[in-house]
Structure formats: structure tokens, C-alpha cells
Amino acid sequence: MSMPFYVAPEQLMKDRADYARKGIARGRSVVVVGYDEGIAFATENPSAALHKISEIYDRIAFAAVGKYNEFENLRVAGIRYADLRGYSYDRSDVSARALANAYAQTLGTVFTTESKPLEVELAVAEVGATPDEDQIYRLSYDGSVTDERRFVVMGGQADRLAEALAERWQPGLDLGSAVRLAVDVLASQPDEPPRTIDAAQLEVAVLDRTRPRRAFRRLAGPAVADLLAG
Amino acid sequence: MPEAAGRLPRSFLTPGSSSFVEFLAAHDPSLLPGGRPLPPGEVPLSPHGTTIVALTYEGGVVMAGDRRATAGSMIASRQIEKVHPADDYSVVGIAGTAGLALELVRLFQLELEHYEKIEGALLSLDGKANRLATMVRSGLGLAMQGLAVVPLFGGYDLDRTVGRIFSYDVTGGRYEETEHHAVGSGSVFARGSLKKLWRSRLSEADAVQVAVHALIDAADDDSATGGPDRARRIWPTVAVVDASGYRAVGDDELAAVVDRVEATREGERA
Numbered sequence: 001m002s003m004p005f006y007v008a009p010e011q012l013m014k015d016r017a018d019y020a021r022k023g024i025a026r027g028r029s030v031v032v033v034g035y036d037e038g039i040a041f042a043t044e045n046p047s048a049a050l051h052k053i054s055e056i057y058d059r060i061a062f063a064a065v066g067k068y069n070e071f072e073n074l075r076v077a078g079i080r081y082a083d084l085r086g087y088s089y090d091r092s093d094v095s096a097r098a099l100a101n102a103y104a105q106t107l108g109t110v111f112t113t114e115s116k117p118l119e120v121e122l123a124v125a126e127v128g129a130t131p132d133e134d135q136i137y138r139l140s141y142d143g144s145v146t147d148e149r150r151f152v153v154m155g156g157q158a159d160r161l162a163e164a165l166a167e168r169w170q171p172g173l174d175l176g177s178a179v180r181l182a183v184d185v186l187a188s189q190p191d192e193p194p195r196t197i198d199a200a201q202l203e204v205a206v207l208d209r210t211r212p213r214r215a216f217r218r219l220a221g222p223a224v225a226d227l228l229a230g
Numbered sequence: 231m232p233e234a235a236g237r238l239p240r241s242f243l244t245p246g247s248s249s250f251v252e253f254l255a256a257h258d259p260s261l262l263p264g265g266r267p268l269p270p271g272e273v274p275l276s277p278h279g280t281t282i283v284a285l286t287y288e289g290g291v292v293m294a295g296d297r298r299a300t301a302g303s304m305i306a307s308r309q310i311e312k313v314h315p316a317d318d319y320s321v322v323g324i325a326g327t328a329g330l331a332l333e334l335v336r337l338f339q340l341e342l343e344h345y346e347k348i349e350g351a352l353l354s355l356d357g358k359a360n361r362l363a364t365m366v367r368s369g370l371g372l373a374m375q376g377l378a379v380v381p382l383f384g385g386y387d388l389d390r391t392v393g394r395i396f397s398y399d400v401t402g403g404r405y406e407e408t409e410h411h412a413v414g415s416g417s418v419f420a421r422g423s424l425k426k427l428w429r430s431r432l433s434e435a436d437a438v439q440v441a442v443h444a445l446i447d448a449a450d451d452d453s454a455t456g457g458p459d460r461a462r463r464i465w466p467t468v469a470v471v472d473a474s475g476y477r478a479v480g481d482d483e484l485a486a487v488v489d490r491v492e493a494t495r496e497g498e499r500a
Contacts, residue, residue, distance in 0.1 A: 055347050077242040079347050080253055087250075087340055088261070105236035106243075 013142075016117045020141035023119030024066045029155030031185055032063055032123050033169065034134050035178035038208040038215065039125045042182035045203035053205045055216035057082040057094045059127050061207050065155040066120035066141070074103065074122065096126030100137035100145055108143020117141050121154040127207035127215050131171065153185070161185050179204060179219075179227045199225035250344035251337065251365060263333050264368035268375055276377075277306035279331055281416035281455040282313065282323035283444045284384045284395045285428055286409060287437035290472035291384040291393030293321045294441035296416070296449060297464050298456030299328050308456065313467040315476040317342040320358055320385030321469045325414030327377045330369065334379055338362055355387040359396040359404055367402025382413045386471045393471065416448030416455035423447035438468055438479055443491045458488045 030043040030052060041053040041063050052071075053063045056078050064071035078099055086094045103122060111117045122139040136148045151169055153162040165185045173181065183202065187194040204219040204227075211217065219227070241257040251262065259265035277299040284293040295312035298305060306328070313323040314335045322338060324331035341361055345353055353361070362383050369379055383396040395407040410428050412420035423444040432440065442458075445466050449457035458465050465484035470477050479487075 049350075051350060054350075073243055073245055074238075076245070076348055077238045079344065080242045080250075080257075081238060083250055083340055083344050083347075084254070084257070087336070101236065102238050106238045109237045 013112075016111060017142060020111075020117040020119050024121055024141065024154075025156035027065045027155055029153055029157060029161055029186060030063045030065050030123065031161065031165065031182040032125055032136055032152040032154075033165070033173070033178045033182050034131055034136070034150045035173045035175055036131065037175065037210050038127050038206050039134055039136065040175065040178045040182060040204070040206045041123075041125075042179060042186065042202060042204045044186055044197060044201055046201055051203060053203055053218075054079075055214070056099065056124070057086065058091060058213050059207065059209075059215050060094065060096050060099065061125050061205065061216050063123045063125070063154070064120055066118070070118045071120040071122065074106070074118075074120065077106075078103065078124075096124045096135050096137060100124045100139060103139050104143045104145045106143075107139060107141060111142045121158075123148075123152050123154060125207060127209045129209065160190060161188065164188050175206065176227045176230060179224065180230065183228060199228055248345045248348040249361075250341045251361075253344075262368070263330055263337070264371060268371065273375055273377060275301045277301045277310070277328040278454070279310055279312045279325050279328045279414065281412060281414035281420055281445060281448045281452065282325055282382045283412040283417075283420045283424060283441050283448075284321075284323065284382050284407075284410065285424060285432075285437055285441060286393045286395060287432040287434060289393070289434055290386045290470065291321070291395060292434070292437040292441050292468065292470050293323050293382065293384050294438075294445055294466050294468040295323045296445050296456045296466050297459075298454065300454045303453075305456075308459065308462070309464050311467050313469050314339065315469065315478075316358065316362075316383070316385070317346070317352070318475045319352070319388060319471060320355065320383065321471050321476060322362070322384075323382045323413075324379060325382075325417075326379035327372075330372060330377055331379045331381075334365060334369070334381070338365060338381075341365070352388070354389065355385045355394060358385065359383055359406075362396075363398060363402045363404040366398050366400065370401060373400040380413050382411060384471060386473060386475075388473075391473065412444065412448070414455070416445075416452035419451045420444040420448040420455075434470060434472070438470065438483075439487050439490060441468060442466055442484070442487050443494070446488075446491055446495075458484075460485075460488070 028044040033040050043052050056062045082094045125136045128134050138146045138152045187197050200221045204224045207215045254261050279299050282295040293313050297309045299307040299310040316322040378400045387394050397405050397411050410424040427440045449455040468479040
């Protein structure tokens, strides 16, 4: 039996991280932005059927970038987790924080113990009664969690887009301004004039705090076009 | 292989099913009504819910239930709710053992919402009715112990643009009812009443009044069915489902309907 070569743990983790990052960088970015009446999600997605943004529970939504089959599996697991928790306890006992923790443990375990890390980045958002009570968690392929305030950008050019977003985001945006801002940021290109993104190419959804019980709502193409036209 | 603490269990990550009930059956069957072994012996006296009526009208379907639960000859509750929204476009009312009935309603509501979230689409009305049949069938063991649960399901069919009603038996048989139907201990009297009061092309307001009238007639002859309680302001639960979705009829509206029905009955004797 041949002995495997020794690989330093640092190198092993770095290789895995590089592998996951490369997979994630191939996809289009997702922007999550807080606005006065909720949290808006926007991404470029030519498919109207394979969603990157989804409802998890009454006040909780999910957005992902990376490999579709991997985050779809996590999305379904999240819905099962939330529905089971709400069924065992009460609807009010389902929280984004607990779900983010479960996702973090799952991503972290896969990253360190399985042969291939998950090539995904997730955002779990929960809308509160006021903008100050909104929660947005960002989860990385290695299981690290960050509790973000106001907005999150994930995907290939996350750092550059987050900078652009930070420059222009301000508290108290209305829905139209938030969606326009998100789409402007998605359309921006380094050292080039911004692209134009057609409303039909966009997947936009909101967690609307003014809605009773289920806050999640998808915005269809015409509604998005209206918002973009201002 | 042992699972790391805190991570989502493998059953959560198994692809395939969009059904919450199927997921529970794989993950933890003891959470399902039919998944718990029954201890031997007689089940102690427990509350039973009684009469539910449903009828179609021009715009959709109306379902109503009285508010009484009985345990033997005792009144166990004066304000139990037996008619519930199943989702935005359907309604479920349940007669039978109250504890199991309420559990079934909760599970059915979750089953529909779970499917909707995972698939991103609503089940067809027939699909919903069939899911409920499967869930009733899985309670057959309980029914044989005397813990029967018999639902009545109604909804607005978005494809056919009509209101439809489905009734069930304890073995999971699913029967589509045309016009109107009633289940529970007072159903014999309620059905008689519905037969005389129902007409085709009823308006929504008339359909609500017919449903309340049928419940009052049932309460008249069946001790397990409760009539409207004016002193405590307890009215039947009445729900309307039409093209715009589920709506519970409010207390003030019901008080007026009860007044009209009582006036009709007094008028018959004047």
C-alpha cells in the first residue's frame, strides 16, 4: 500500500477554499438591500423557474449564489427545518438566527470533512417590525457567518459591488429606490460604463414587513420594470 | 456515520419529496397522528367536534361550523373553531375527535404551504383533496379505536373557476359533492335543511345565511351541535372562498345573519 503524501492542513484548507471560491465566482451576484418597509433581493437570473431567491418561512427568506443543485438542496433543507420547528413549537419560534446556525454547521462540516466543499454562498434574512429589527446573515462556503446590517452582496464580484452599494445606500430608502440601487450595482462594471439589464432578466423579491403573516413576495417582470422606470 | 452536532440531519438534505408528511414519516414518524403506537385499552372520554356544513354558490364555496365540542353528555367547549383556512384558496372543516382533528388541520395546512414553498406553485384543488384523503387514511388505526376524524374540504378551483366540495370517509375515500354537504352528528338535520334552502345561483350573502340556517336547524334537533349564543356573542365559524381567496365572515356580519334567520323562523309562526 502506498502512503499518501503529507499535505499541511493549511494547504489543504487553502486548496478547498480556492476551489469553492472559483465555483462561486462563476455565477452572477445577488444583492440584498434593506429598505423602509422590508428587505429587497435582486439578482440577474435568465431562468424564471430555477430561483436563487426563495421563501423559507413567514418572515424569513433565502438567497444563494454558486452551484444550483447544492444550494437548492440547502434551500429545501431550510424549509423543512423551519416548518418542522414551527410545527413542533409555534410559528413565532422560527428564527433566522437558528436557521443560519444550522446552515453554518452544515457548511462547516462539509468543508472540513467531505471530499469537496459546497460551492455556495447563502444569505438568510428575517424582516422585523421595524428596520432596526431586520436581520441579514451571510454564510460562506466554509461555514463562517456574518451578521450584516442593511445590505449584503454575494457572488463573484462581491467586494467591488459591496463598495459601490455602500457608497449609495442610505437608511429609509423606499422599495423603488432600493430596487433601482440594487440593479444599478448589479449592472456596474469595472472601468466601463454600466450595462443595461432588462427587467425580464432580473429575479426580484421582497420580504414586506407590512404584509400579514407571510411577508415574502416575488415581483414579476412588469412590476420590476415599473419600479426601474421610477 | 455519526452526524456532527448542530448540522442539518441527512434526512433534511435528502432530495425528492415536496411533501411535509412524507418528510416527517422519514425523519420522525412519531410526530404524525398515525405514526404513534396506540396503547391497549379504552380511550378515555375526549372532546368531539360536531357539525360542519358546506355549499357552493355563484362565486365559490361557503363552509360553516358550529362552536360546540362535547365529551359524552357534557359540553367540553362552547367556542371551539372547526372551520379553518387550508391555504389561500381552500377551507377545511373537521368533525370527530377534537384533538386529532385539530392536529390534522395543522398538518394539512403545513402540507399545502410546504409544497407551495418548495415547488413555487400551488397544488391543484384535486391535488389538495387527494393529499387530505391520504392523511385521513393514515388515521384508520385511530378510527378503529373510536378516534375517527372526518373532514369536509372546500375550495375555489382556479382552473375551472368554480367552488367545489369534497367529503371523506374514515378509510380515506374521497367523494366530490355537488351543491352542498354536511358532516358530523348534526349532519342529518343540516342536510335536510340544506336540501330545502339551497338554490342554484345563490348570492354570497344568501349562501352565508343558508349555511347559518342549516346549523341552527341542526342545533335544534342534535344536542351535540351548538346554536348561536347571543348572550355571549358566540357565532358559528363561517368562511367564504371565492376567486379572491379565503375570507372569514366577521362577527358583526354574523350577528346580523343570525337576526335575519331568527326573524324568518318567527315569521313562519306569526
